[in-house]
Amino acid sequence: MEQDKDGANARAAIYTRISKDLTLEGLGVTRQLEDCLALAERKGWSVLDEKFEDNDISAAGGKKREGYNRLKAVMEAGEVDVVVVYAADRLHRNSRELEDWIDLASETGINIYSATNGFIDLSNPDGRTMARVVTAFAAGEVEKTKMRLIRKHLELAEAGAWPGQACYGYTADAEIVPEEAAVITEMAARVLHGEGLNAIAKDFTARGIPTARGAAWRAASIRNILKSPRIAGLRVHRGKVSAKGQWAGIISEETSAMLRARFAPGRSDGIRGGARKHLLTGLLVCSKCGTGMVKCINGRTKKESYRCPKNEGSAACGGTTIVSAETEAWLAEAAFQFQDARVVGQTEATSEWLEQTGALDARLEEIASDYALGSISRSEWQAARAAVERAKSALPVPIIRPRNLTTGAMLRVAWDGMATSVRRAILDDIFVKVVVMPRRQVTGPKSFDAGRIVPEWRQ
Structure with a gap:
């Protein structure tokens, strides 16, 4: 009531x-x-x-x-x-x-x-x-x-249906936005080339390239775009690739796999580095003390040079100097010639990496299946999964050249127009280090002597 x-x-x-x-x-x-x-x-x-x-x-x-x-x-x-x-x-x-x-x-x-x-x-x-x-x-x-x-x-997800939301590179209806797709292709190539995210972000902002919201580019923005399997035409469900999507990819599945590996937890690969000012800093090593050399202005000749730093309390001897312009030019030419000799090997290395990571991913699925069926305990599953994840992290992700920079001749043509960080990434991919020997001519005017440069090549 x-x-x-x-x-x-x-x-x-x-x-x-x-x-x-x-x-x-x-x-x-x-x-x-x-x-x-x-x-x-x-x-x-x-x-x-x-x-x-x-x-x-x-x-x-x-x-x-x-x-x-x-x-x-x-x-x-x-x-x-x-x-x-x-x-x-x-x-x-x-x-x-x-x-x-x-x-x-x-x-x-x-x-x-x-x-x-x-x-x-x-x-x-x-x-x-x-x-x-x-x-x-x-x-x-x-x-x-x-x-x-x-x-x-x-x-x-299993059918590979489009998730429905617009994202950078695509409209809400899964149509590719050509201008944004070109940016994604460029940033993917530059990251796999070894360039730092901060350097790429700074470059895009300086060029007036807009983000999806019109804000300035940040390293995190680039990272989030490139680590998404969606830009390779792959459907994700609960954080895992579940199927090939019903839409066109902007980059290849192989490229996406390498990018996701680059951004996997525990990896840095220097990809967050900012714009590099000096090409050979740290790559050149003093033969006397093993210290990385730095850029400087020679006190007598006033020429730009690289020198072993003499800092109070450090192991650096300060006893080695070499002119920068000629050294940079000599190493660049050496890199072009080396690149011509290893183009085939680079393709093989990429294929081998994809095969190895694919096998480890399959192993993870097997372990998960064993746990689901009760064949192994939770602690056994966790230990096995951790071991496989460590094995994946230990695989070095190949640094790949964009298609227009495959040969040494192509690198030679494009070299002067590249950012310093891009050129350094190429050199790091070719040289382990470059040892600078002492001057063989101790009197008279200083001149460039290529015999002082002793590269340690990557295999």
Whole structure:
């Protein structure tokens, strides 16, 4: 039986909520509000001006609901006599929250009126039982909906369906954006070439290339784009590649695999480095003390040179100097000639890396399957997985040349137009180090002597 507090002229608070992502009911808060207002009018209640609304917020997911919390505060303050909702499950969909509401309703004498469920009297056992049944049923429906959505997402992932959101390089309909695709292709080549992310970001910003949001480029932005399998036409589900996508890739699957390996946890590969100022700093090594040489201006000739630094308290001897321009030119030409001799070997190295990583990935799948079938314990699975992951991390990711820089002749043509960091990455890929020997001519004017340069070549 309705209490006097709920009679004509009672103060009514209307609460509306929709969680469209979970229920897919299509009942907007406007529709709910109309039905609640109609009920209040039939009862002769005076509706509070303030509307208590939570749009697109689930009552089951633990998200903060501003409208719901304001409604409770109004009830506690005694500013309302009755609460009107479209359906009882609009207020709560879990038993914990319901019990708190029952306590509040008992303390304040405020009950719930539903446009679809009718009067729910929380002051007696039958009313509370009804509220609990409605809530339990609603919670069950939420769980069923979640399971349907999880299954649907899995089916879409296994079918390689486009995820649906626009991202850099693609529209929301999976169409390639040509200008952005060209940027992705360039940044992928430069990273695999060995260039630092910060240097690439600075270059893109200086060239006026816009990001997806029109902001300045950052290393993290480039990293997030390149580590996504989506740009290679691959569908990801729960962090793993699940299928070949139904859309065109911007880069090849092999290139994507190498990029993801570069960005794997535990790897640095110098890819975050900023723009390099001096080409040979650290690559040139003093033969006398083994210290990396640095760029300087020669005190007597005023020519740019590389020297062994003489710093107080360090092991550097400061006894070796060599002119920079001629040394840089000589090493560049040596690199061009070396590159011509190893083009085939580079392709073989890339193929071998892909084969090795593929075998290790297959091993991870086998280990996971053994654990799922109960063949091994959780601790055994964790230990085996860690061992395989360490083996993957130990595989050096090949530094590959873009197609237009395959041969030494191509490198020679493009060399002067490259950023210093790009040229250094090429040299690091060819030389382990370059030892600079002492001057053989100790008197007379200093001149460049290529015989002083002793490279240690990479295999």
